[in-house]
Amino acid sequence: MQSEVMFAGFGGQGILMSGKVLAHAAMEEGHEVLWMPSYGPEMRGGTAYCLVMISDRLIGSPVVRNPSHLVAMNRPSLEKFAPLIKPAGVVLINSSLIAIDAGREDLDVIKIPVTAIAKELGNVRAANIVALGAFVERSKIVGFDTLRHCVHEEFVNKKNFLSLNMNALEEGKKAAEMLPKK
Amino acid sequence: MGKTYQKPEALSDQHTHYCPGCTHGVIHRLIAEIIDELDIRGRCVGVAPVGCAVLAYNYFVFDFQEAAHGRAPAVATGIKRVRPDLFVFTYQGDGDLASIGMGEIIHAANRGEKFTSIFVNNAIYGMTGGQMAPTTMPGQHTTTSPFGRDVEDVGMPLKMAELLAALQTPAYITRQAVIKPKYIVKAKKAIKKAFTYQLEKRCFSFVELISTCPTNWAMTPNESVKWAEDTLLSYYELGEYKTPESLSGGANAK
């Protein structure tokens, strides 16, 4: 069994980091993982994305045509990647910044205003962790306690941001819980 | 009666391949004498250039590495960084150091690498057969400047001591000559000072030595000494351009 999660957005939205935290959590749970960033010229101010692969056996190809899930933090990312996602995949839309739909009926689309939630928590930079919390709550791709542990590890040496991001994770979870079940 | 003059231990018994009247032999001897005097032969590593001195390691009795053309300061950096307890010097000519190796010498000097560069300036490429060097004098005839160096075409000769002295990093930069005994006595003092700065882990040290190349200048040894004294020394002024005690280089430090 293998799933792939695409995180995509603007450079500076913490895309690479939320992917890394998810990969870390999956590794902690004993899975094989692979995290692949976009490192082309687009990383400088343009769109950024990373792909996290989680598998119960050695991962072969690091490139996939159709990822299982998508976390879209901005509109260009949704437009670019939504058509590629496998049927039944979770697609998180950052509705604070994206006014359109995924344009498909066969996906589990969740719209969460992650940027607005982060703003309420006091720092828009935590939007990536809000999204991560909501995505994991919906997809159950890793256990939430493992995720909490990994977010904590990520920020434990950045004291000013630790509680902000721990709160962001819980707020993301809550937002996903309030949505209708699949 | 004891010996009053003998070959330094740091010099080997091999006859050199240098031409009659060439000053490399004098410089080799000065280096060997100082290495004996400072008792550093057992921890000394020389770095040979590409040029007439490419076989220098045959004439010394201590460890040596042979660098590619111009790269001796990078090789010396590698040695000194991993083995700061070794004593390291490069021995380079003007084509090697001032032309193809300009990048390496500037950056090694600017980093303040704790080795010494001995720079032999005879205003011409020797080993390759008398081509124009960056230090060739205006109007000087060489096999690639048959009508004399045209400064409108290829610029003025490079003054390496002045150029390196302009760097802000502390260093010992001096220009001496080895064309007559009176200059040789001073040159030896300068080399010893340069080596001592290295041993004291003070700074990068650089000794430019105005030399002769009778073969490629197409002169007798006596003529070449006269030409060097008249022509080279009036353009390449001798003196200390920078010491680690002086903060900036230039004429004030001289």
Next chain:
Amino acid sequence: MGKKVLMKGNEAIGEAAIRAGCLNYFAYPITPQSEVAEYLSHRMPEVGGVFLQAESEVAVAYMIYGAAGAGARVFTTSSSPGISLMSEGLSYIAGAQLPAVFVNIVRGGPGLGGILPSQGDYFQATKGGGHGDYHLLVMAPESVQEAADMMMRAFPLAEKYRNPVIILGDGLIGQMMEPVEFHDHLRTDPVNNNHWATNGMQFRNSSKPNIVKSLFLDPDELNENNLILKAKYERMKKEDILFEPYNMDGPYQKLIVSYGTMSRVCKTAIDNLKVKGIEVGMIRPQTLFPFPETAVFEAAAKESCKAVISIELSMGQMVEDVQRCVQGLRPVHWYGECGGNVPTPEKVMDVVTSL
């Protein structure tokens, strides 16, 4: 055994060198491998090692020469255009018989090319790059874990042969993160080099100077030196070829030869085809020089095998070695892309089934 940590390939390469017992690093920044230098700029001081950012890749190669010549374990990392600049030095290092480890996180070329994954430096790594009769021992990892392991094995190999070893990765190996475990049992001590290194006569209680050089003006001496080098390359072919056979037990009709990142894509393609009842075998060279000549020949000679294909992120470089090894026994094909797009498993499946 250590603990698994999630690391970028570039950082794992730097850490693996330290774990291998190499505390000397000289480098110049270039995408997509600059993270190695960034990582080691703080790690080397922590472990009391040497870190120096040089003025150019040309200078780096000679800093490696000097340090290796003085008897130290030393390595550098770069990417394609940087390796071109170091190739002059690589020739001198091979000629002077110095052990050192180089890493090339390959990007697309020629010229400035691109910064995305490529295997376009196969010829440069395996056939020369610099001037003269020499070879590098070339290792090609397919994962972050294998890159770390190869780094640790590279130092004793370089010392065994007194010859440079190069790890040929690609942008993906450098940039992706995977769990990696540093195998401390691979750590080795540098071999005694008192008989050749310029480490100071007094430190080895010798009155005989050591000379590190590659100049042999006497034709017989130069010939003799080149014969010594040749003997080493022949010994590498006997003792240090590494390859992984993949799905080689079945009655495969097609044989893939592929290495590095591209071979991982091929593995997924082979697995997918197997589900459909199509058997495809693969030889994955882990050393590109020495090349697994016999393994490729024998795999191609298997009765069921009808065709061989070299799949690489280049315009067809390794395919020349595959053709050489197959000796005309089977048709040898090539498929590849080299702009930076890594083909998907679906594309590889299409290519292989259409042979």
